[in-house]
Amino acid sequence: MRTKDFPISPIEKQLISVISERLEKEGEGREMEIIDFHSLFKLLNQGEKTVVIKFRDIDPRLYGFKAPYLGKQKIPRNLIAIRNQKYVYKGGSKKIETRYLPKPVYIAYQKLNAALYKDVKRKLLIESGYRSPARQLIVFLYYLNFHKFNFQKVVKRVAIPGYSEHGFPKSQAVDFITTDGIPNDENPREFAKTIEYKWLLKNANRFGFYESYPRNNKLGVTFEPWHWQFRK
Ligand SMILES: [Zn+2]
Structure with missing residues (x-):
């Protein structure tokens, strides 16, 4: 089936660039x-x-994205703030802004991380946890700008609000990042080569985390080895 075009005018492009830069x-x-x-x-x-x-x-879904509509959920009350996470990137230390997880997901993540550390002496950070619908839209626009307004590409990579597992606290998704800053925007799929990813493939299910978008998934979503959904 041919997917529809989504024309974006030069003025809209300019506004999106301005919004993305300013909000960042x-x-x-x-x-x-x-x-x-x-x-x-x-x-x-x-x-x-x-x-x-x-x-x-x-x-x-008119543009090739096939994951289900999850609904625009209310911002949950049981969020735990994760502050001061730091990783090393290109020789320097980078700080992740405050991230949030519903409490049961946060507890499961801590257990997973303890087991990971025990097995391979590594730790995973939360690059992204809960995102409100408005935040999800900001992320979408950011990547639209980053990928030079290639709508067809971005619509398969970044969910529109209501379709993101990051905005679905009942089965909350997390994006992991290693303490050496993998994945990054330049080469995201590098994550699939890490020891941490190999460990996740074998062990994450025990802690309630499942890979949402494996290679060649049927949802029309690009392979995202760092993205795991909590389903317990
Ligand atoms: Zn994700």
């Missing part, structure tokens, strides 16, 4: 992972708001 700067030190649409709209002017709403209301 302004987002530092703020609780962006759990921002709601009301607070997001307060950071935008009318034109920016219009373009954000256009992308919020996309049906990604």
Whole structure:
């Protein structure tokens, strides 16, 4: 089946670039992972708001994304904040902004990490945990800008709000990152070669974590070895 085109005008592209850059700067030190649409709209002017709403209301299934609609969930109350995570990248130390996980998922992650450390002396950090629907849209626009507005590519990689397992606390997804900064945006699939990934393949299920998007999955989503869903 041929998928539809999604034209983006030069003005919209420019607005998206501006929004992405500004929110990245302004987002530092703020609780962006759990921002709601009301607070997001307060950071935008009318034109920016219009373009954000256009992308919020996309049906990604018209464009080749086949994962199910999970619904726009309320921001849960049992979130645990994960602060001060640091990894080494290109010789320097990089800090991850505050991340959030529902409490049962956080506890399972800690158990998994303890077992990982016991077995191979490595630890995994949470690169991304719970993301509110508004945050999910910011992430989508960021990658649209990053991939030079290649909509067909981004729509298969980054979910529209309501379709993301990062916004689905009942079966919360996490993105892991190693303490040496893998994956990164330049070469994300490097993660599949790590000791940590090989350990996850053998052991993560014991802790309730399952790989959502293995190689050649039927959901139309790109292979994401770092993305695991908690299903318990
Ligand atoms: Zn993910």
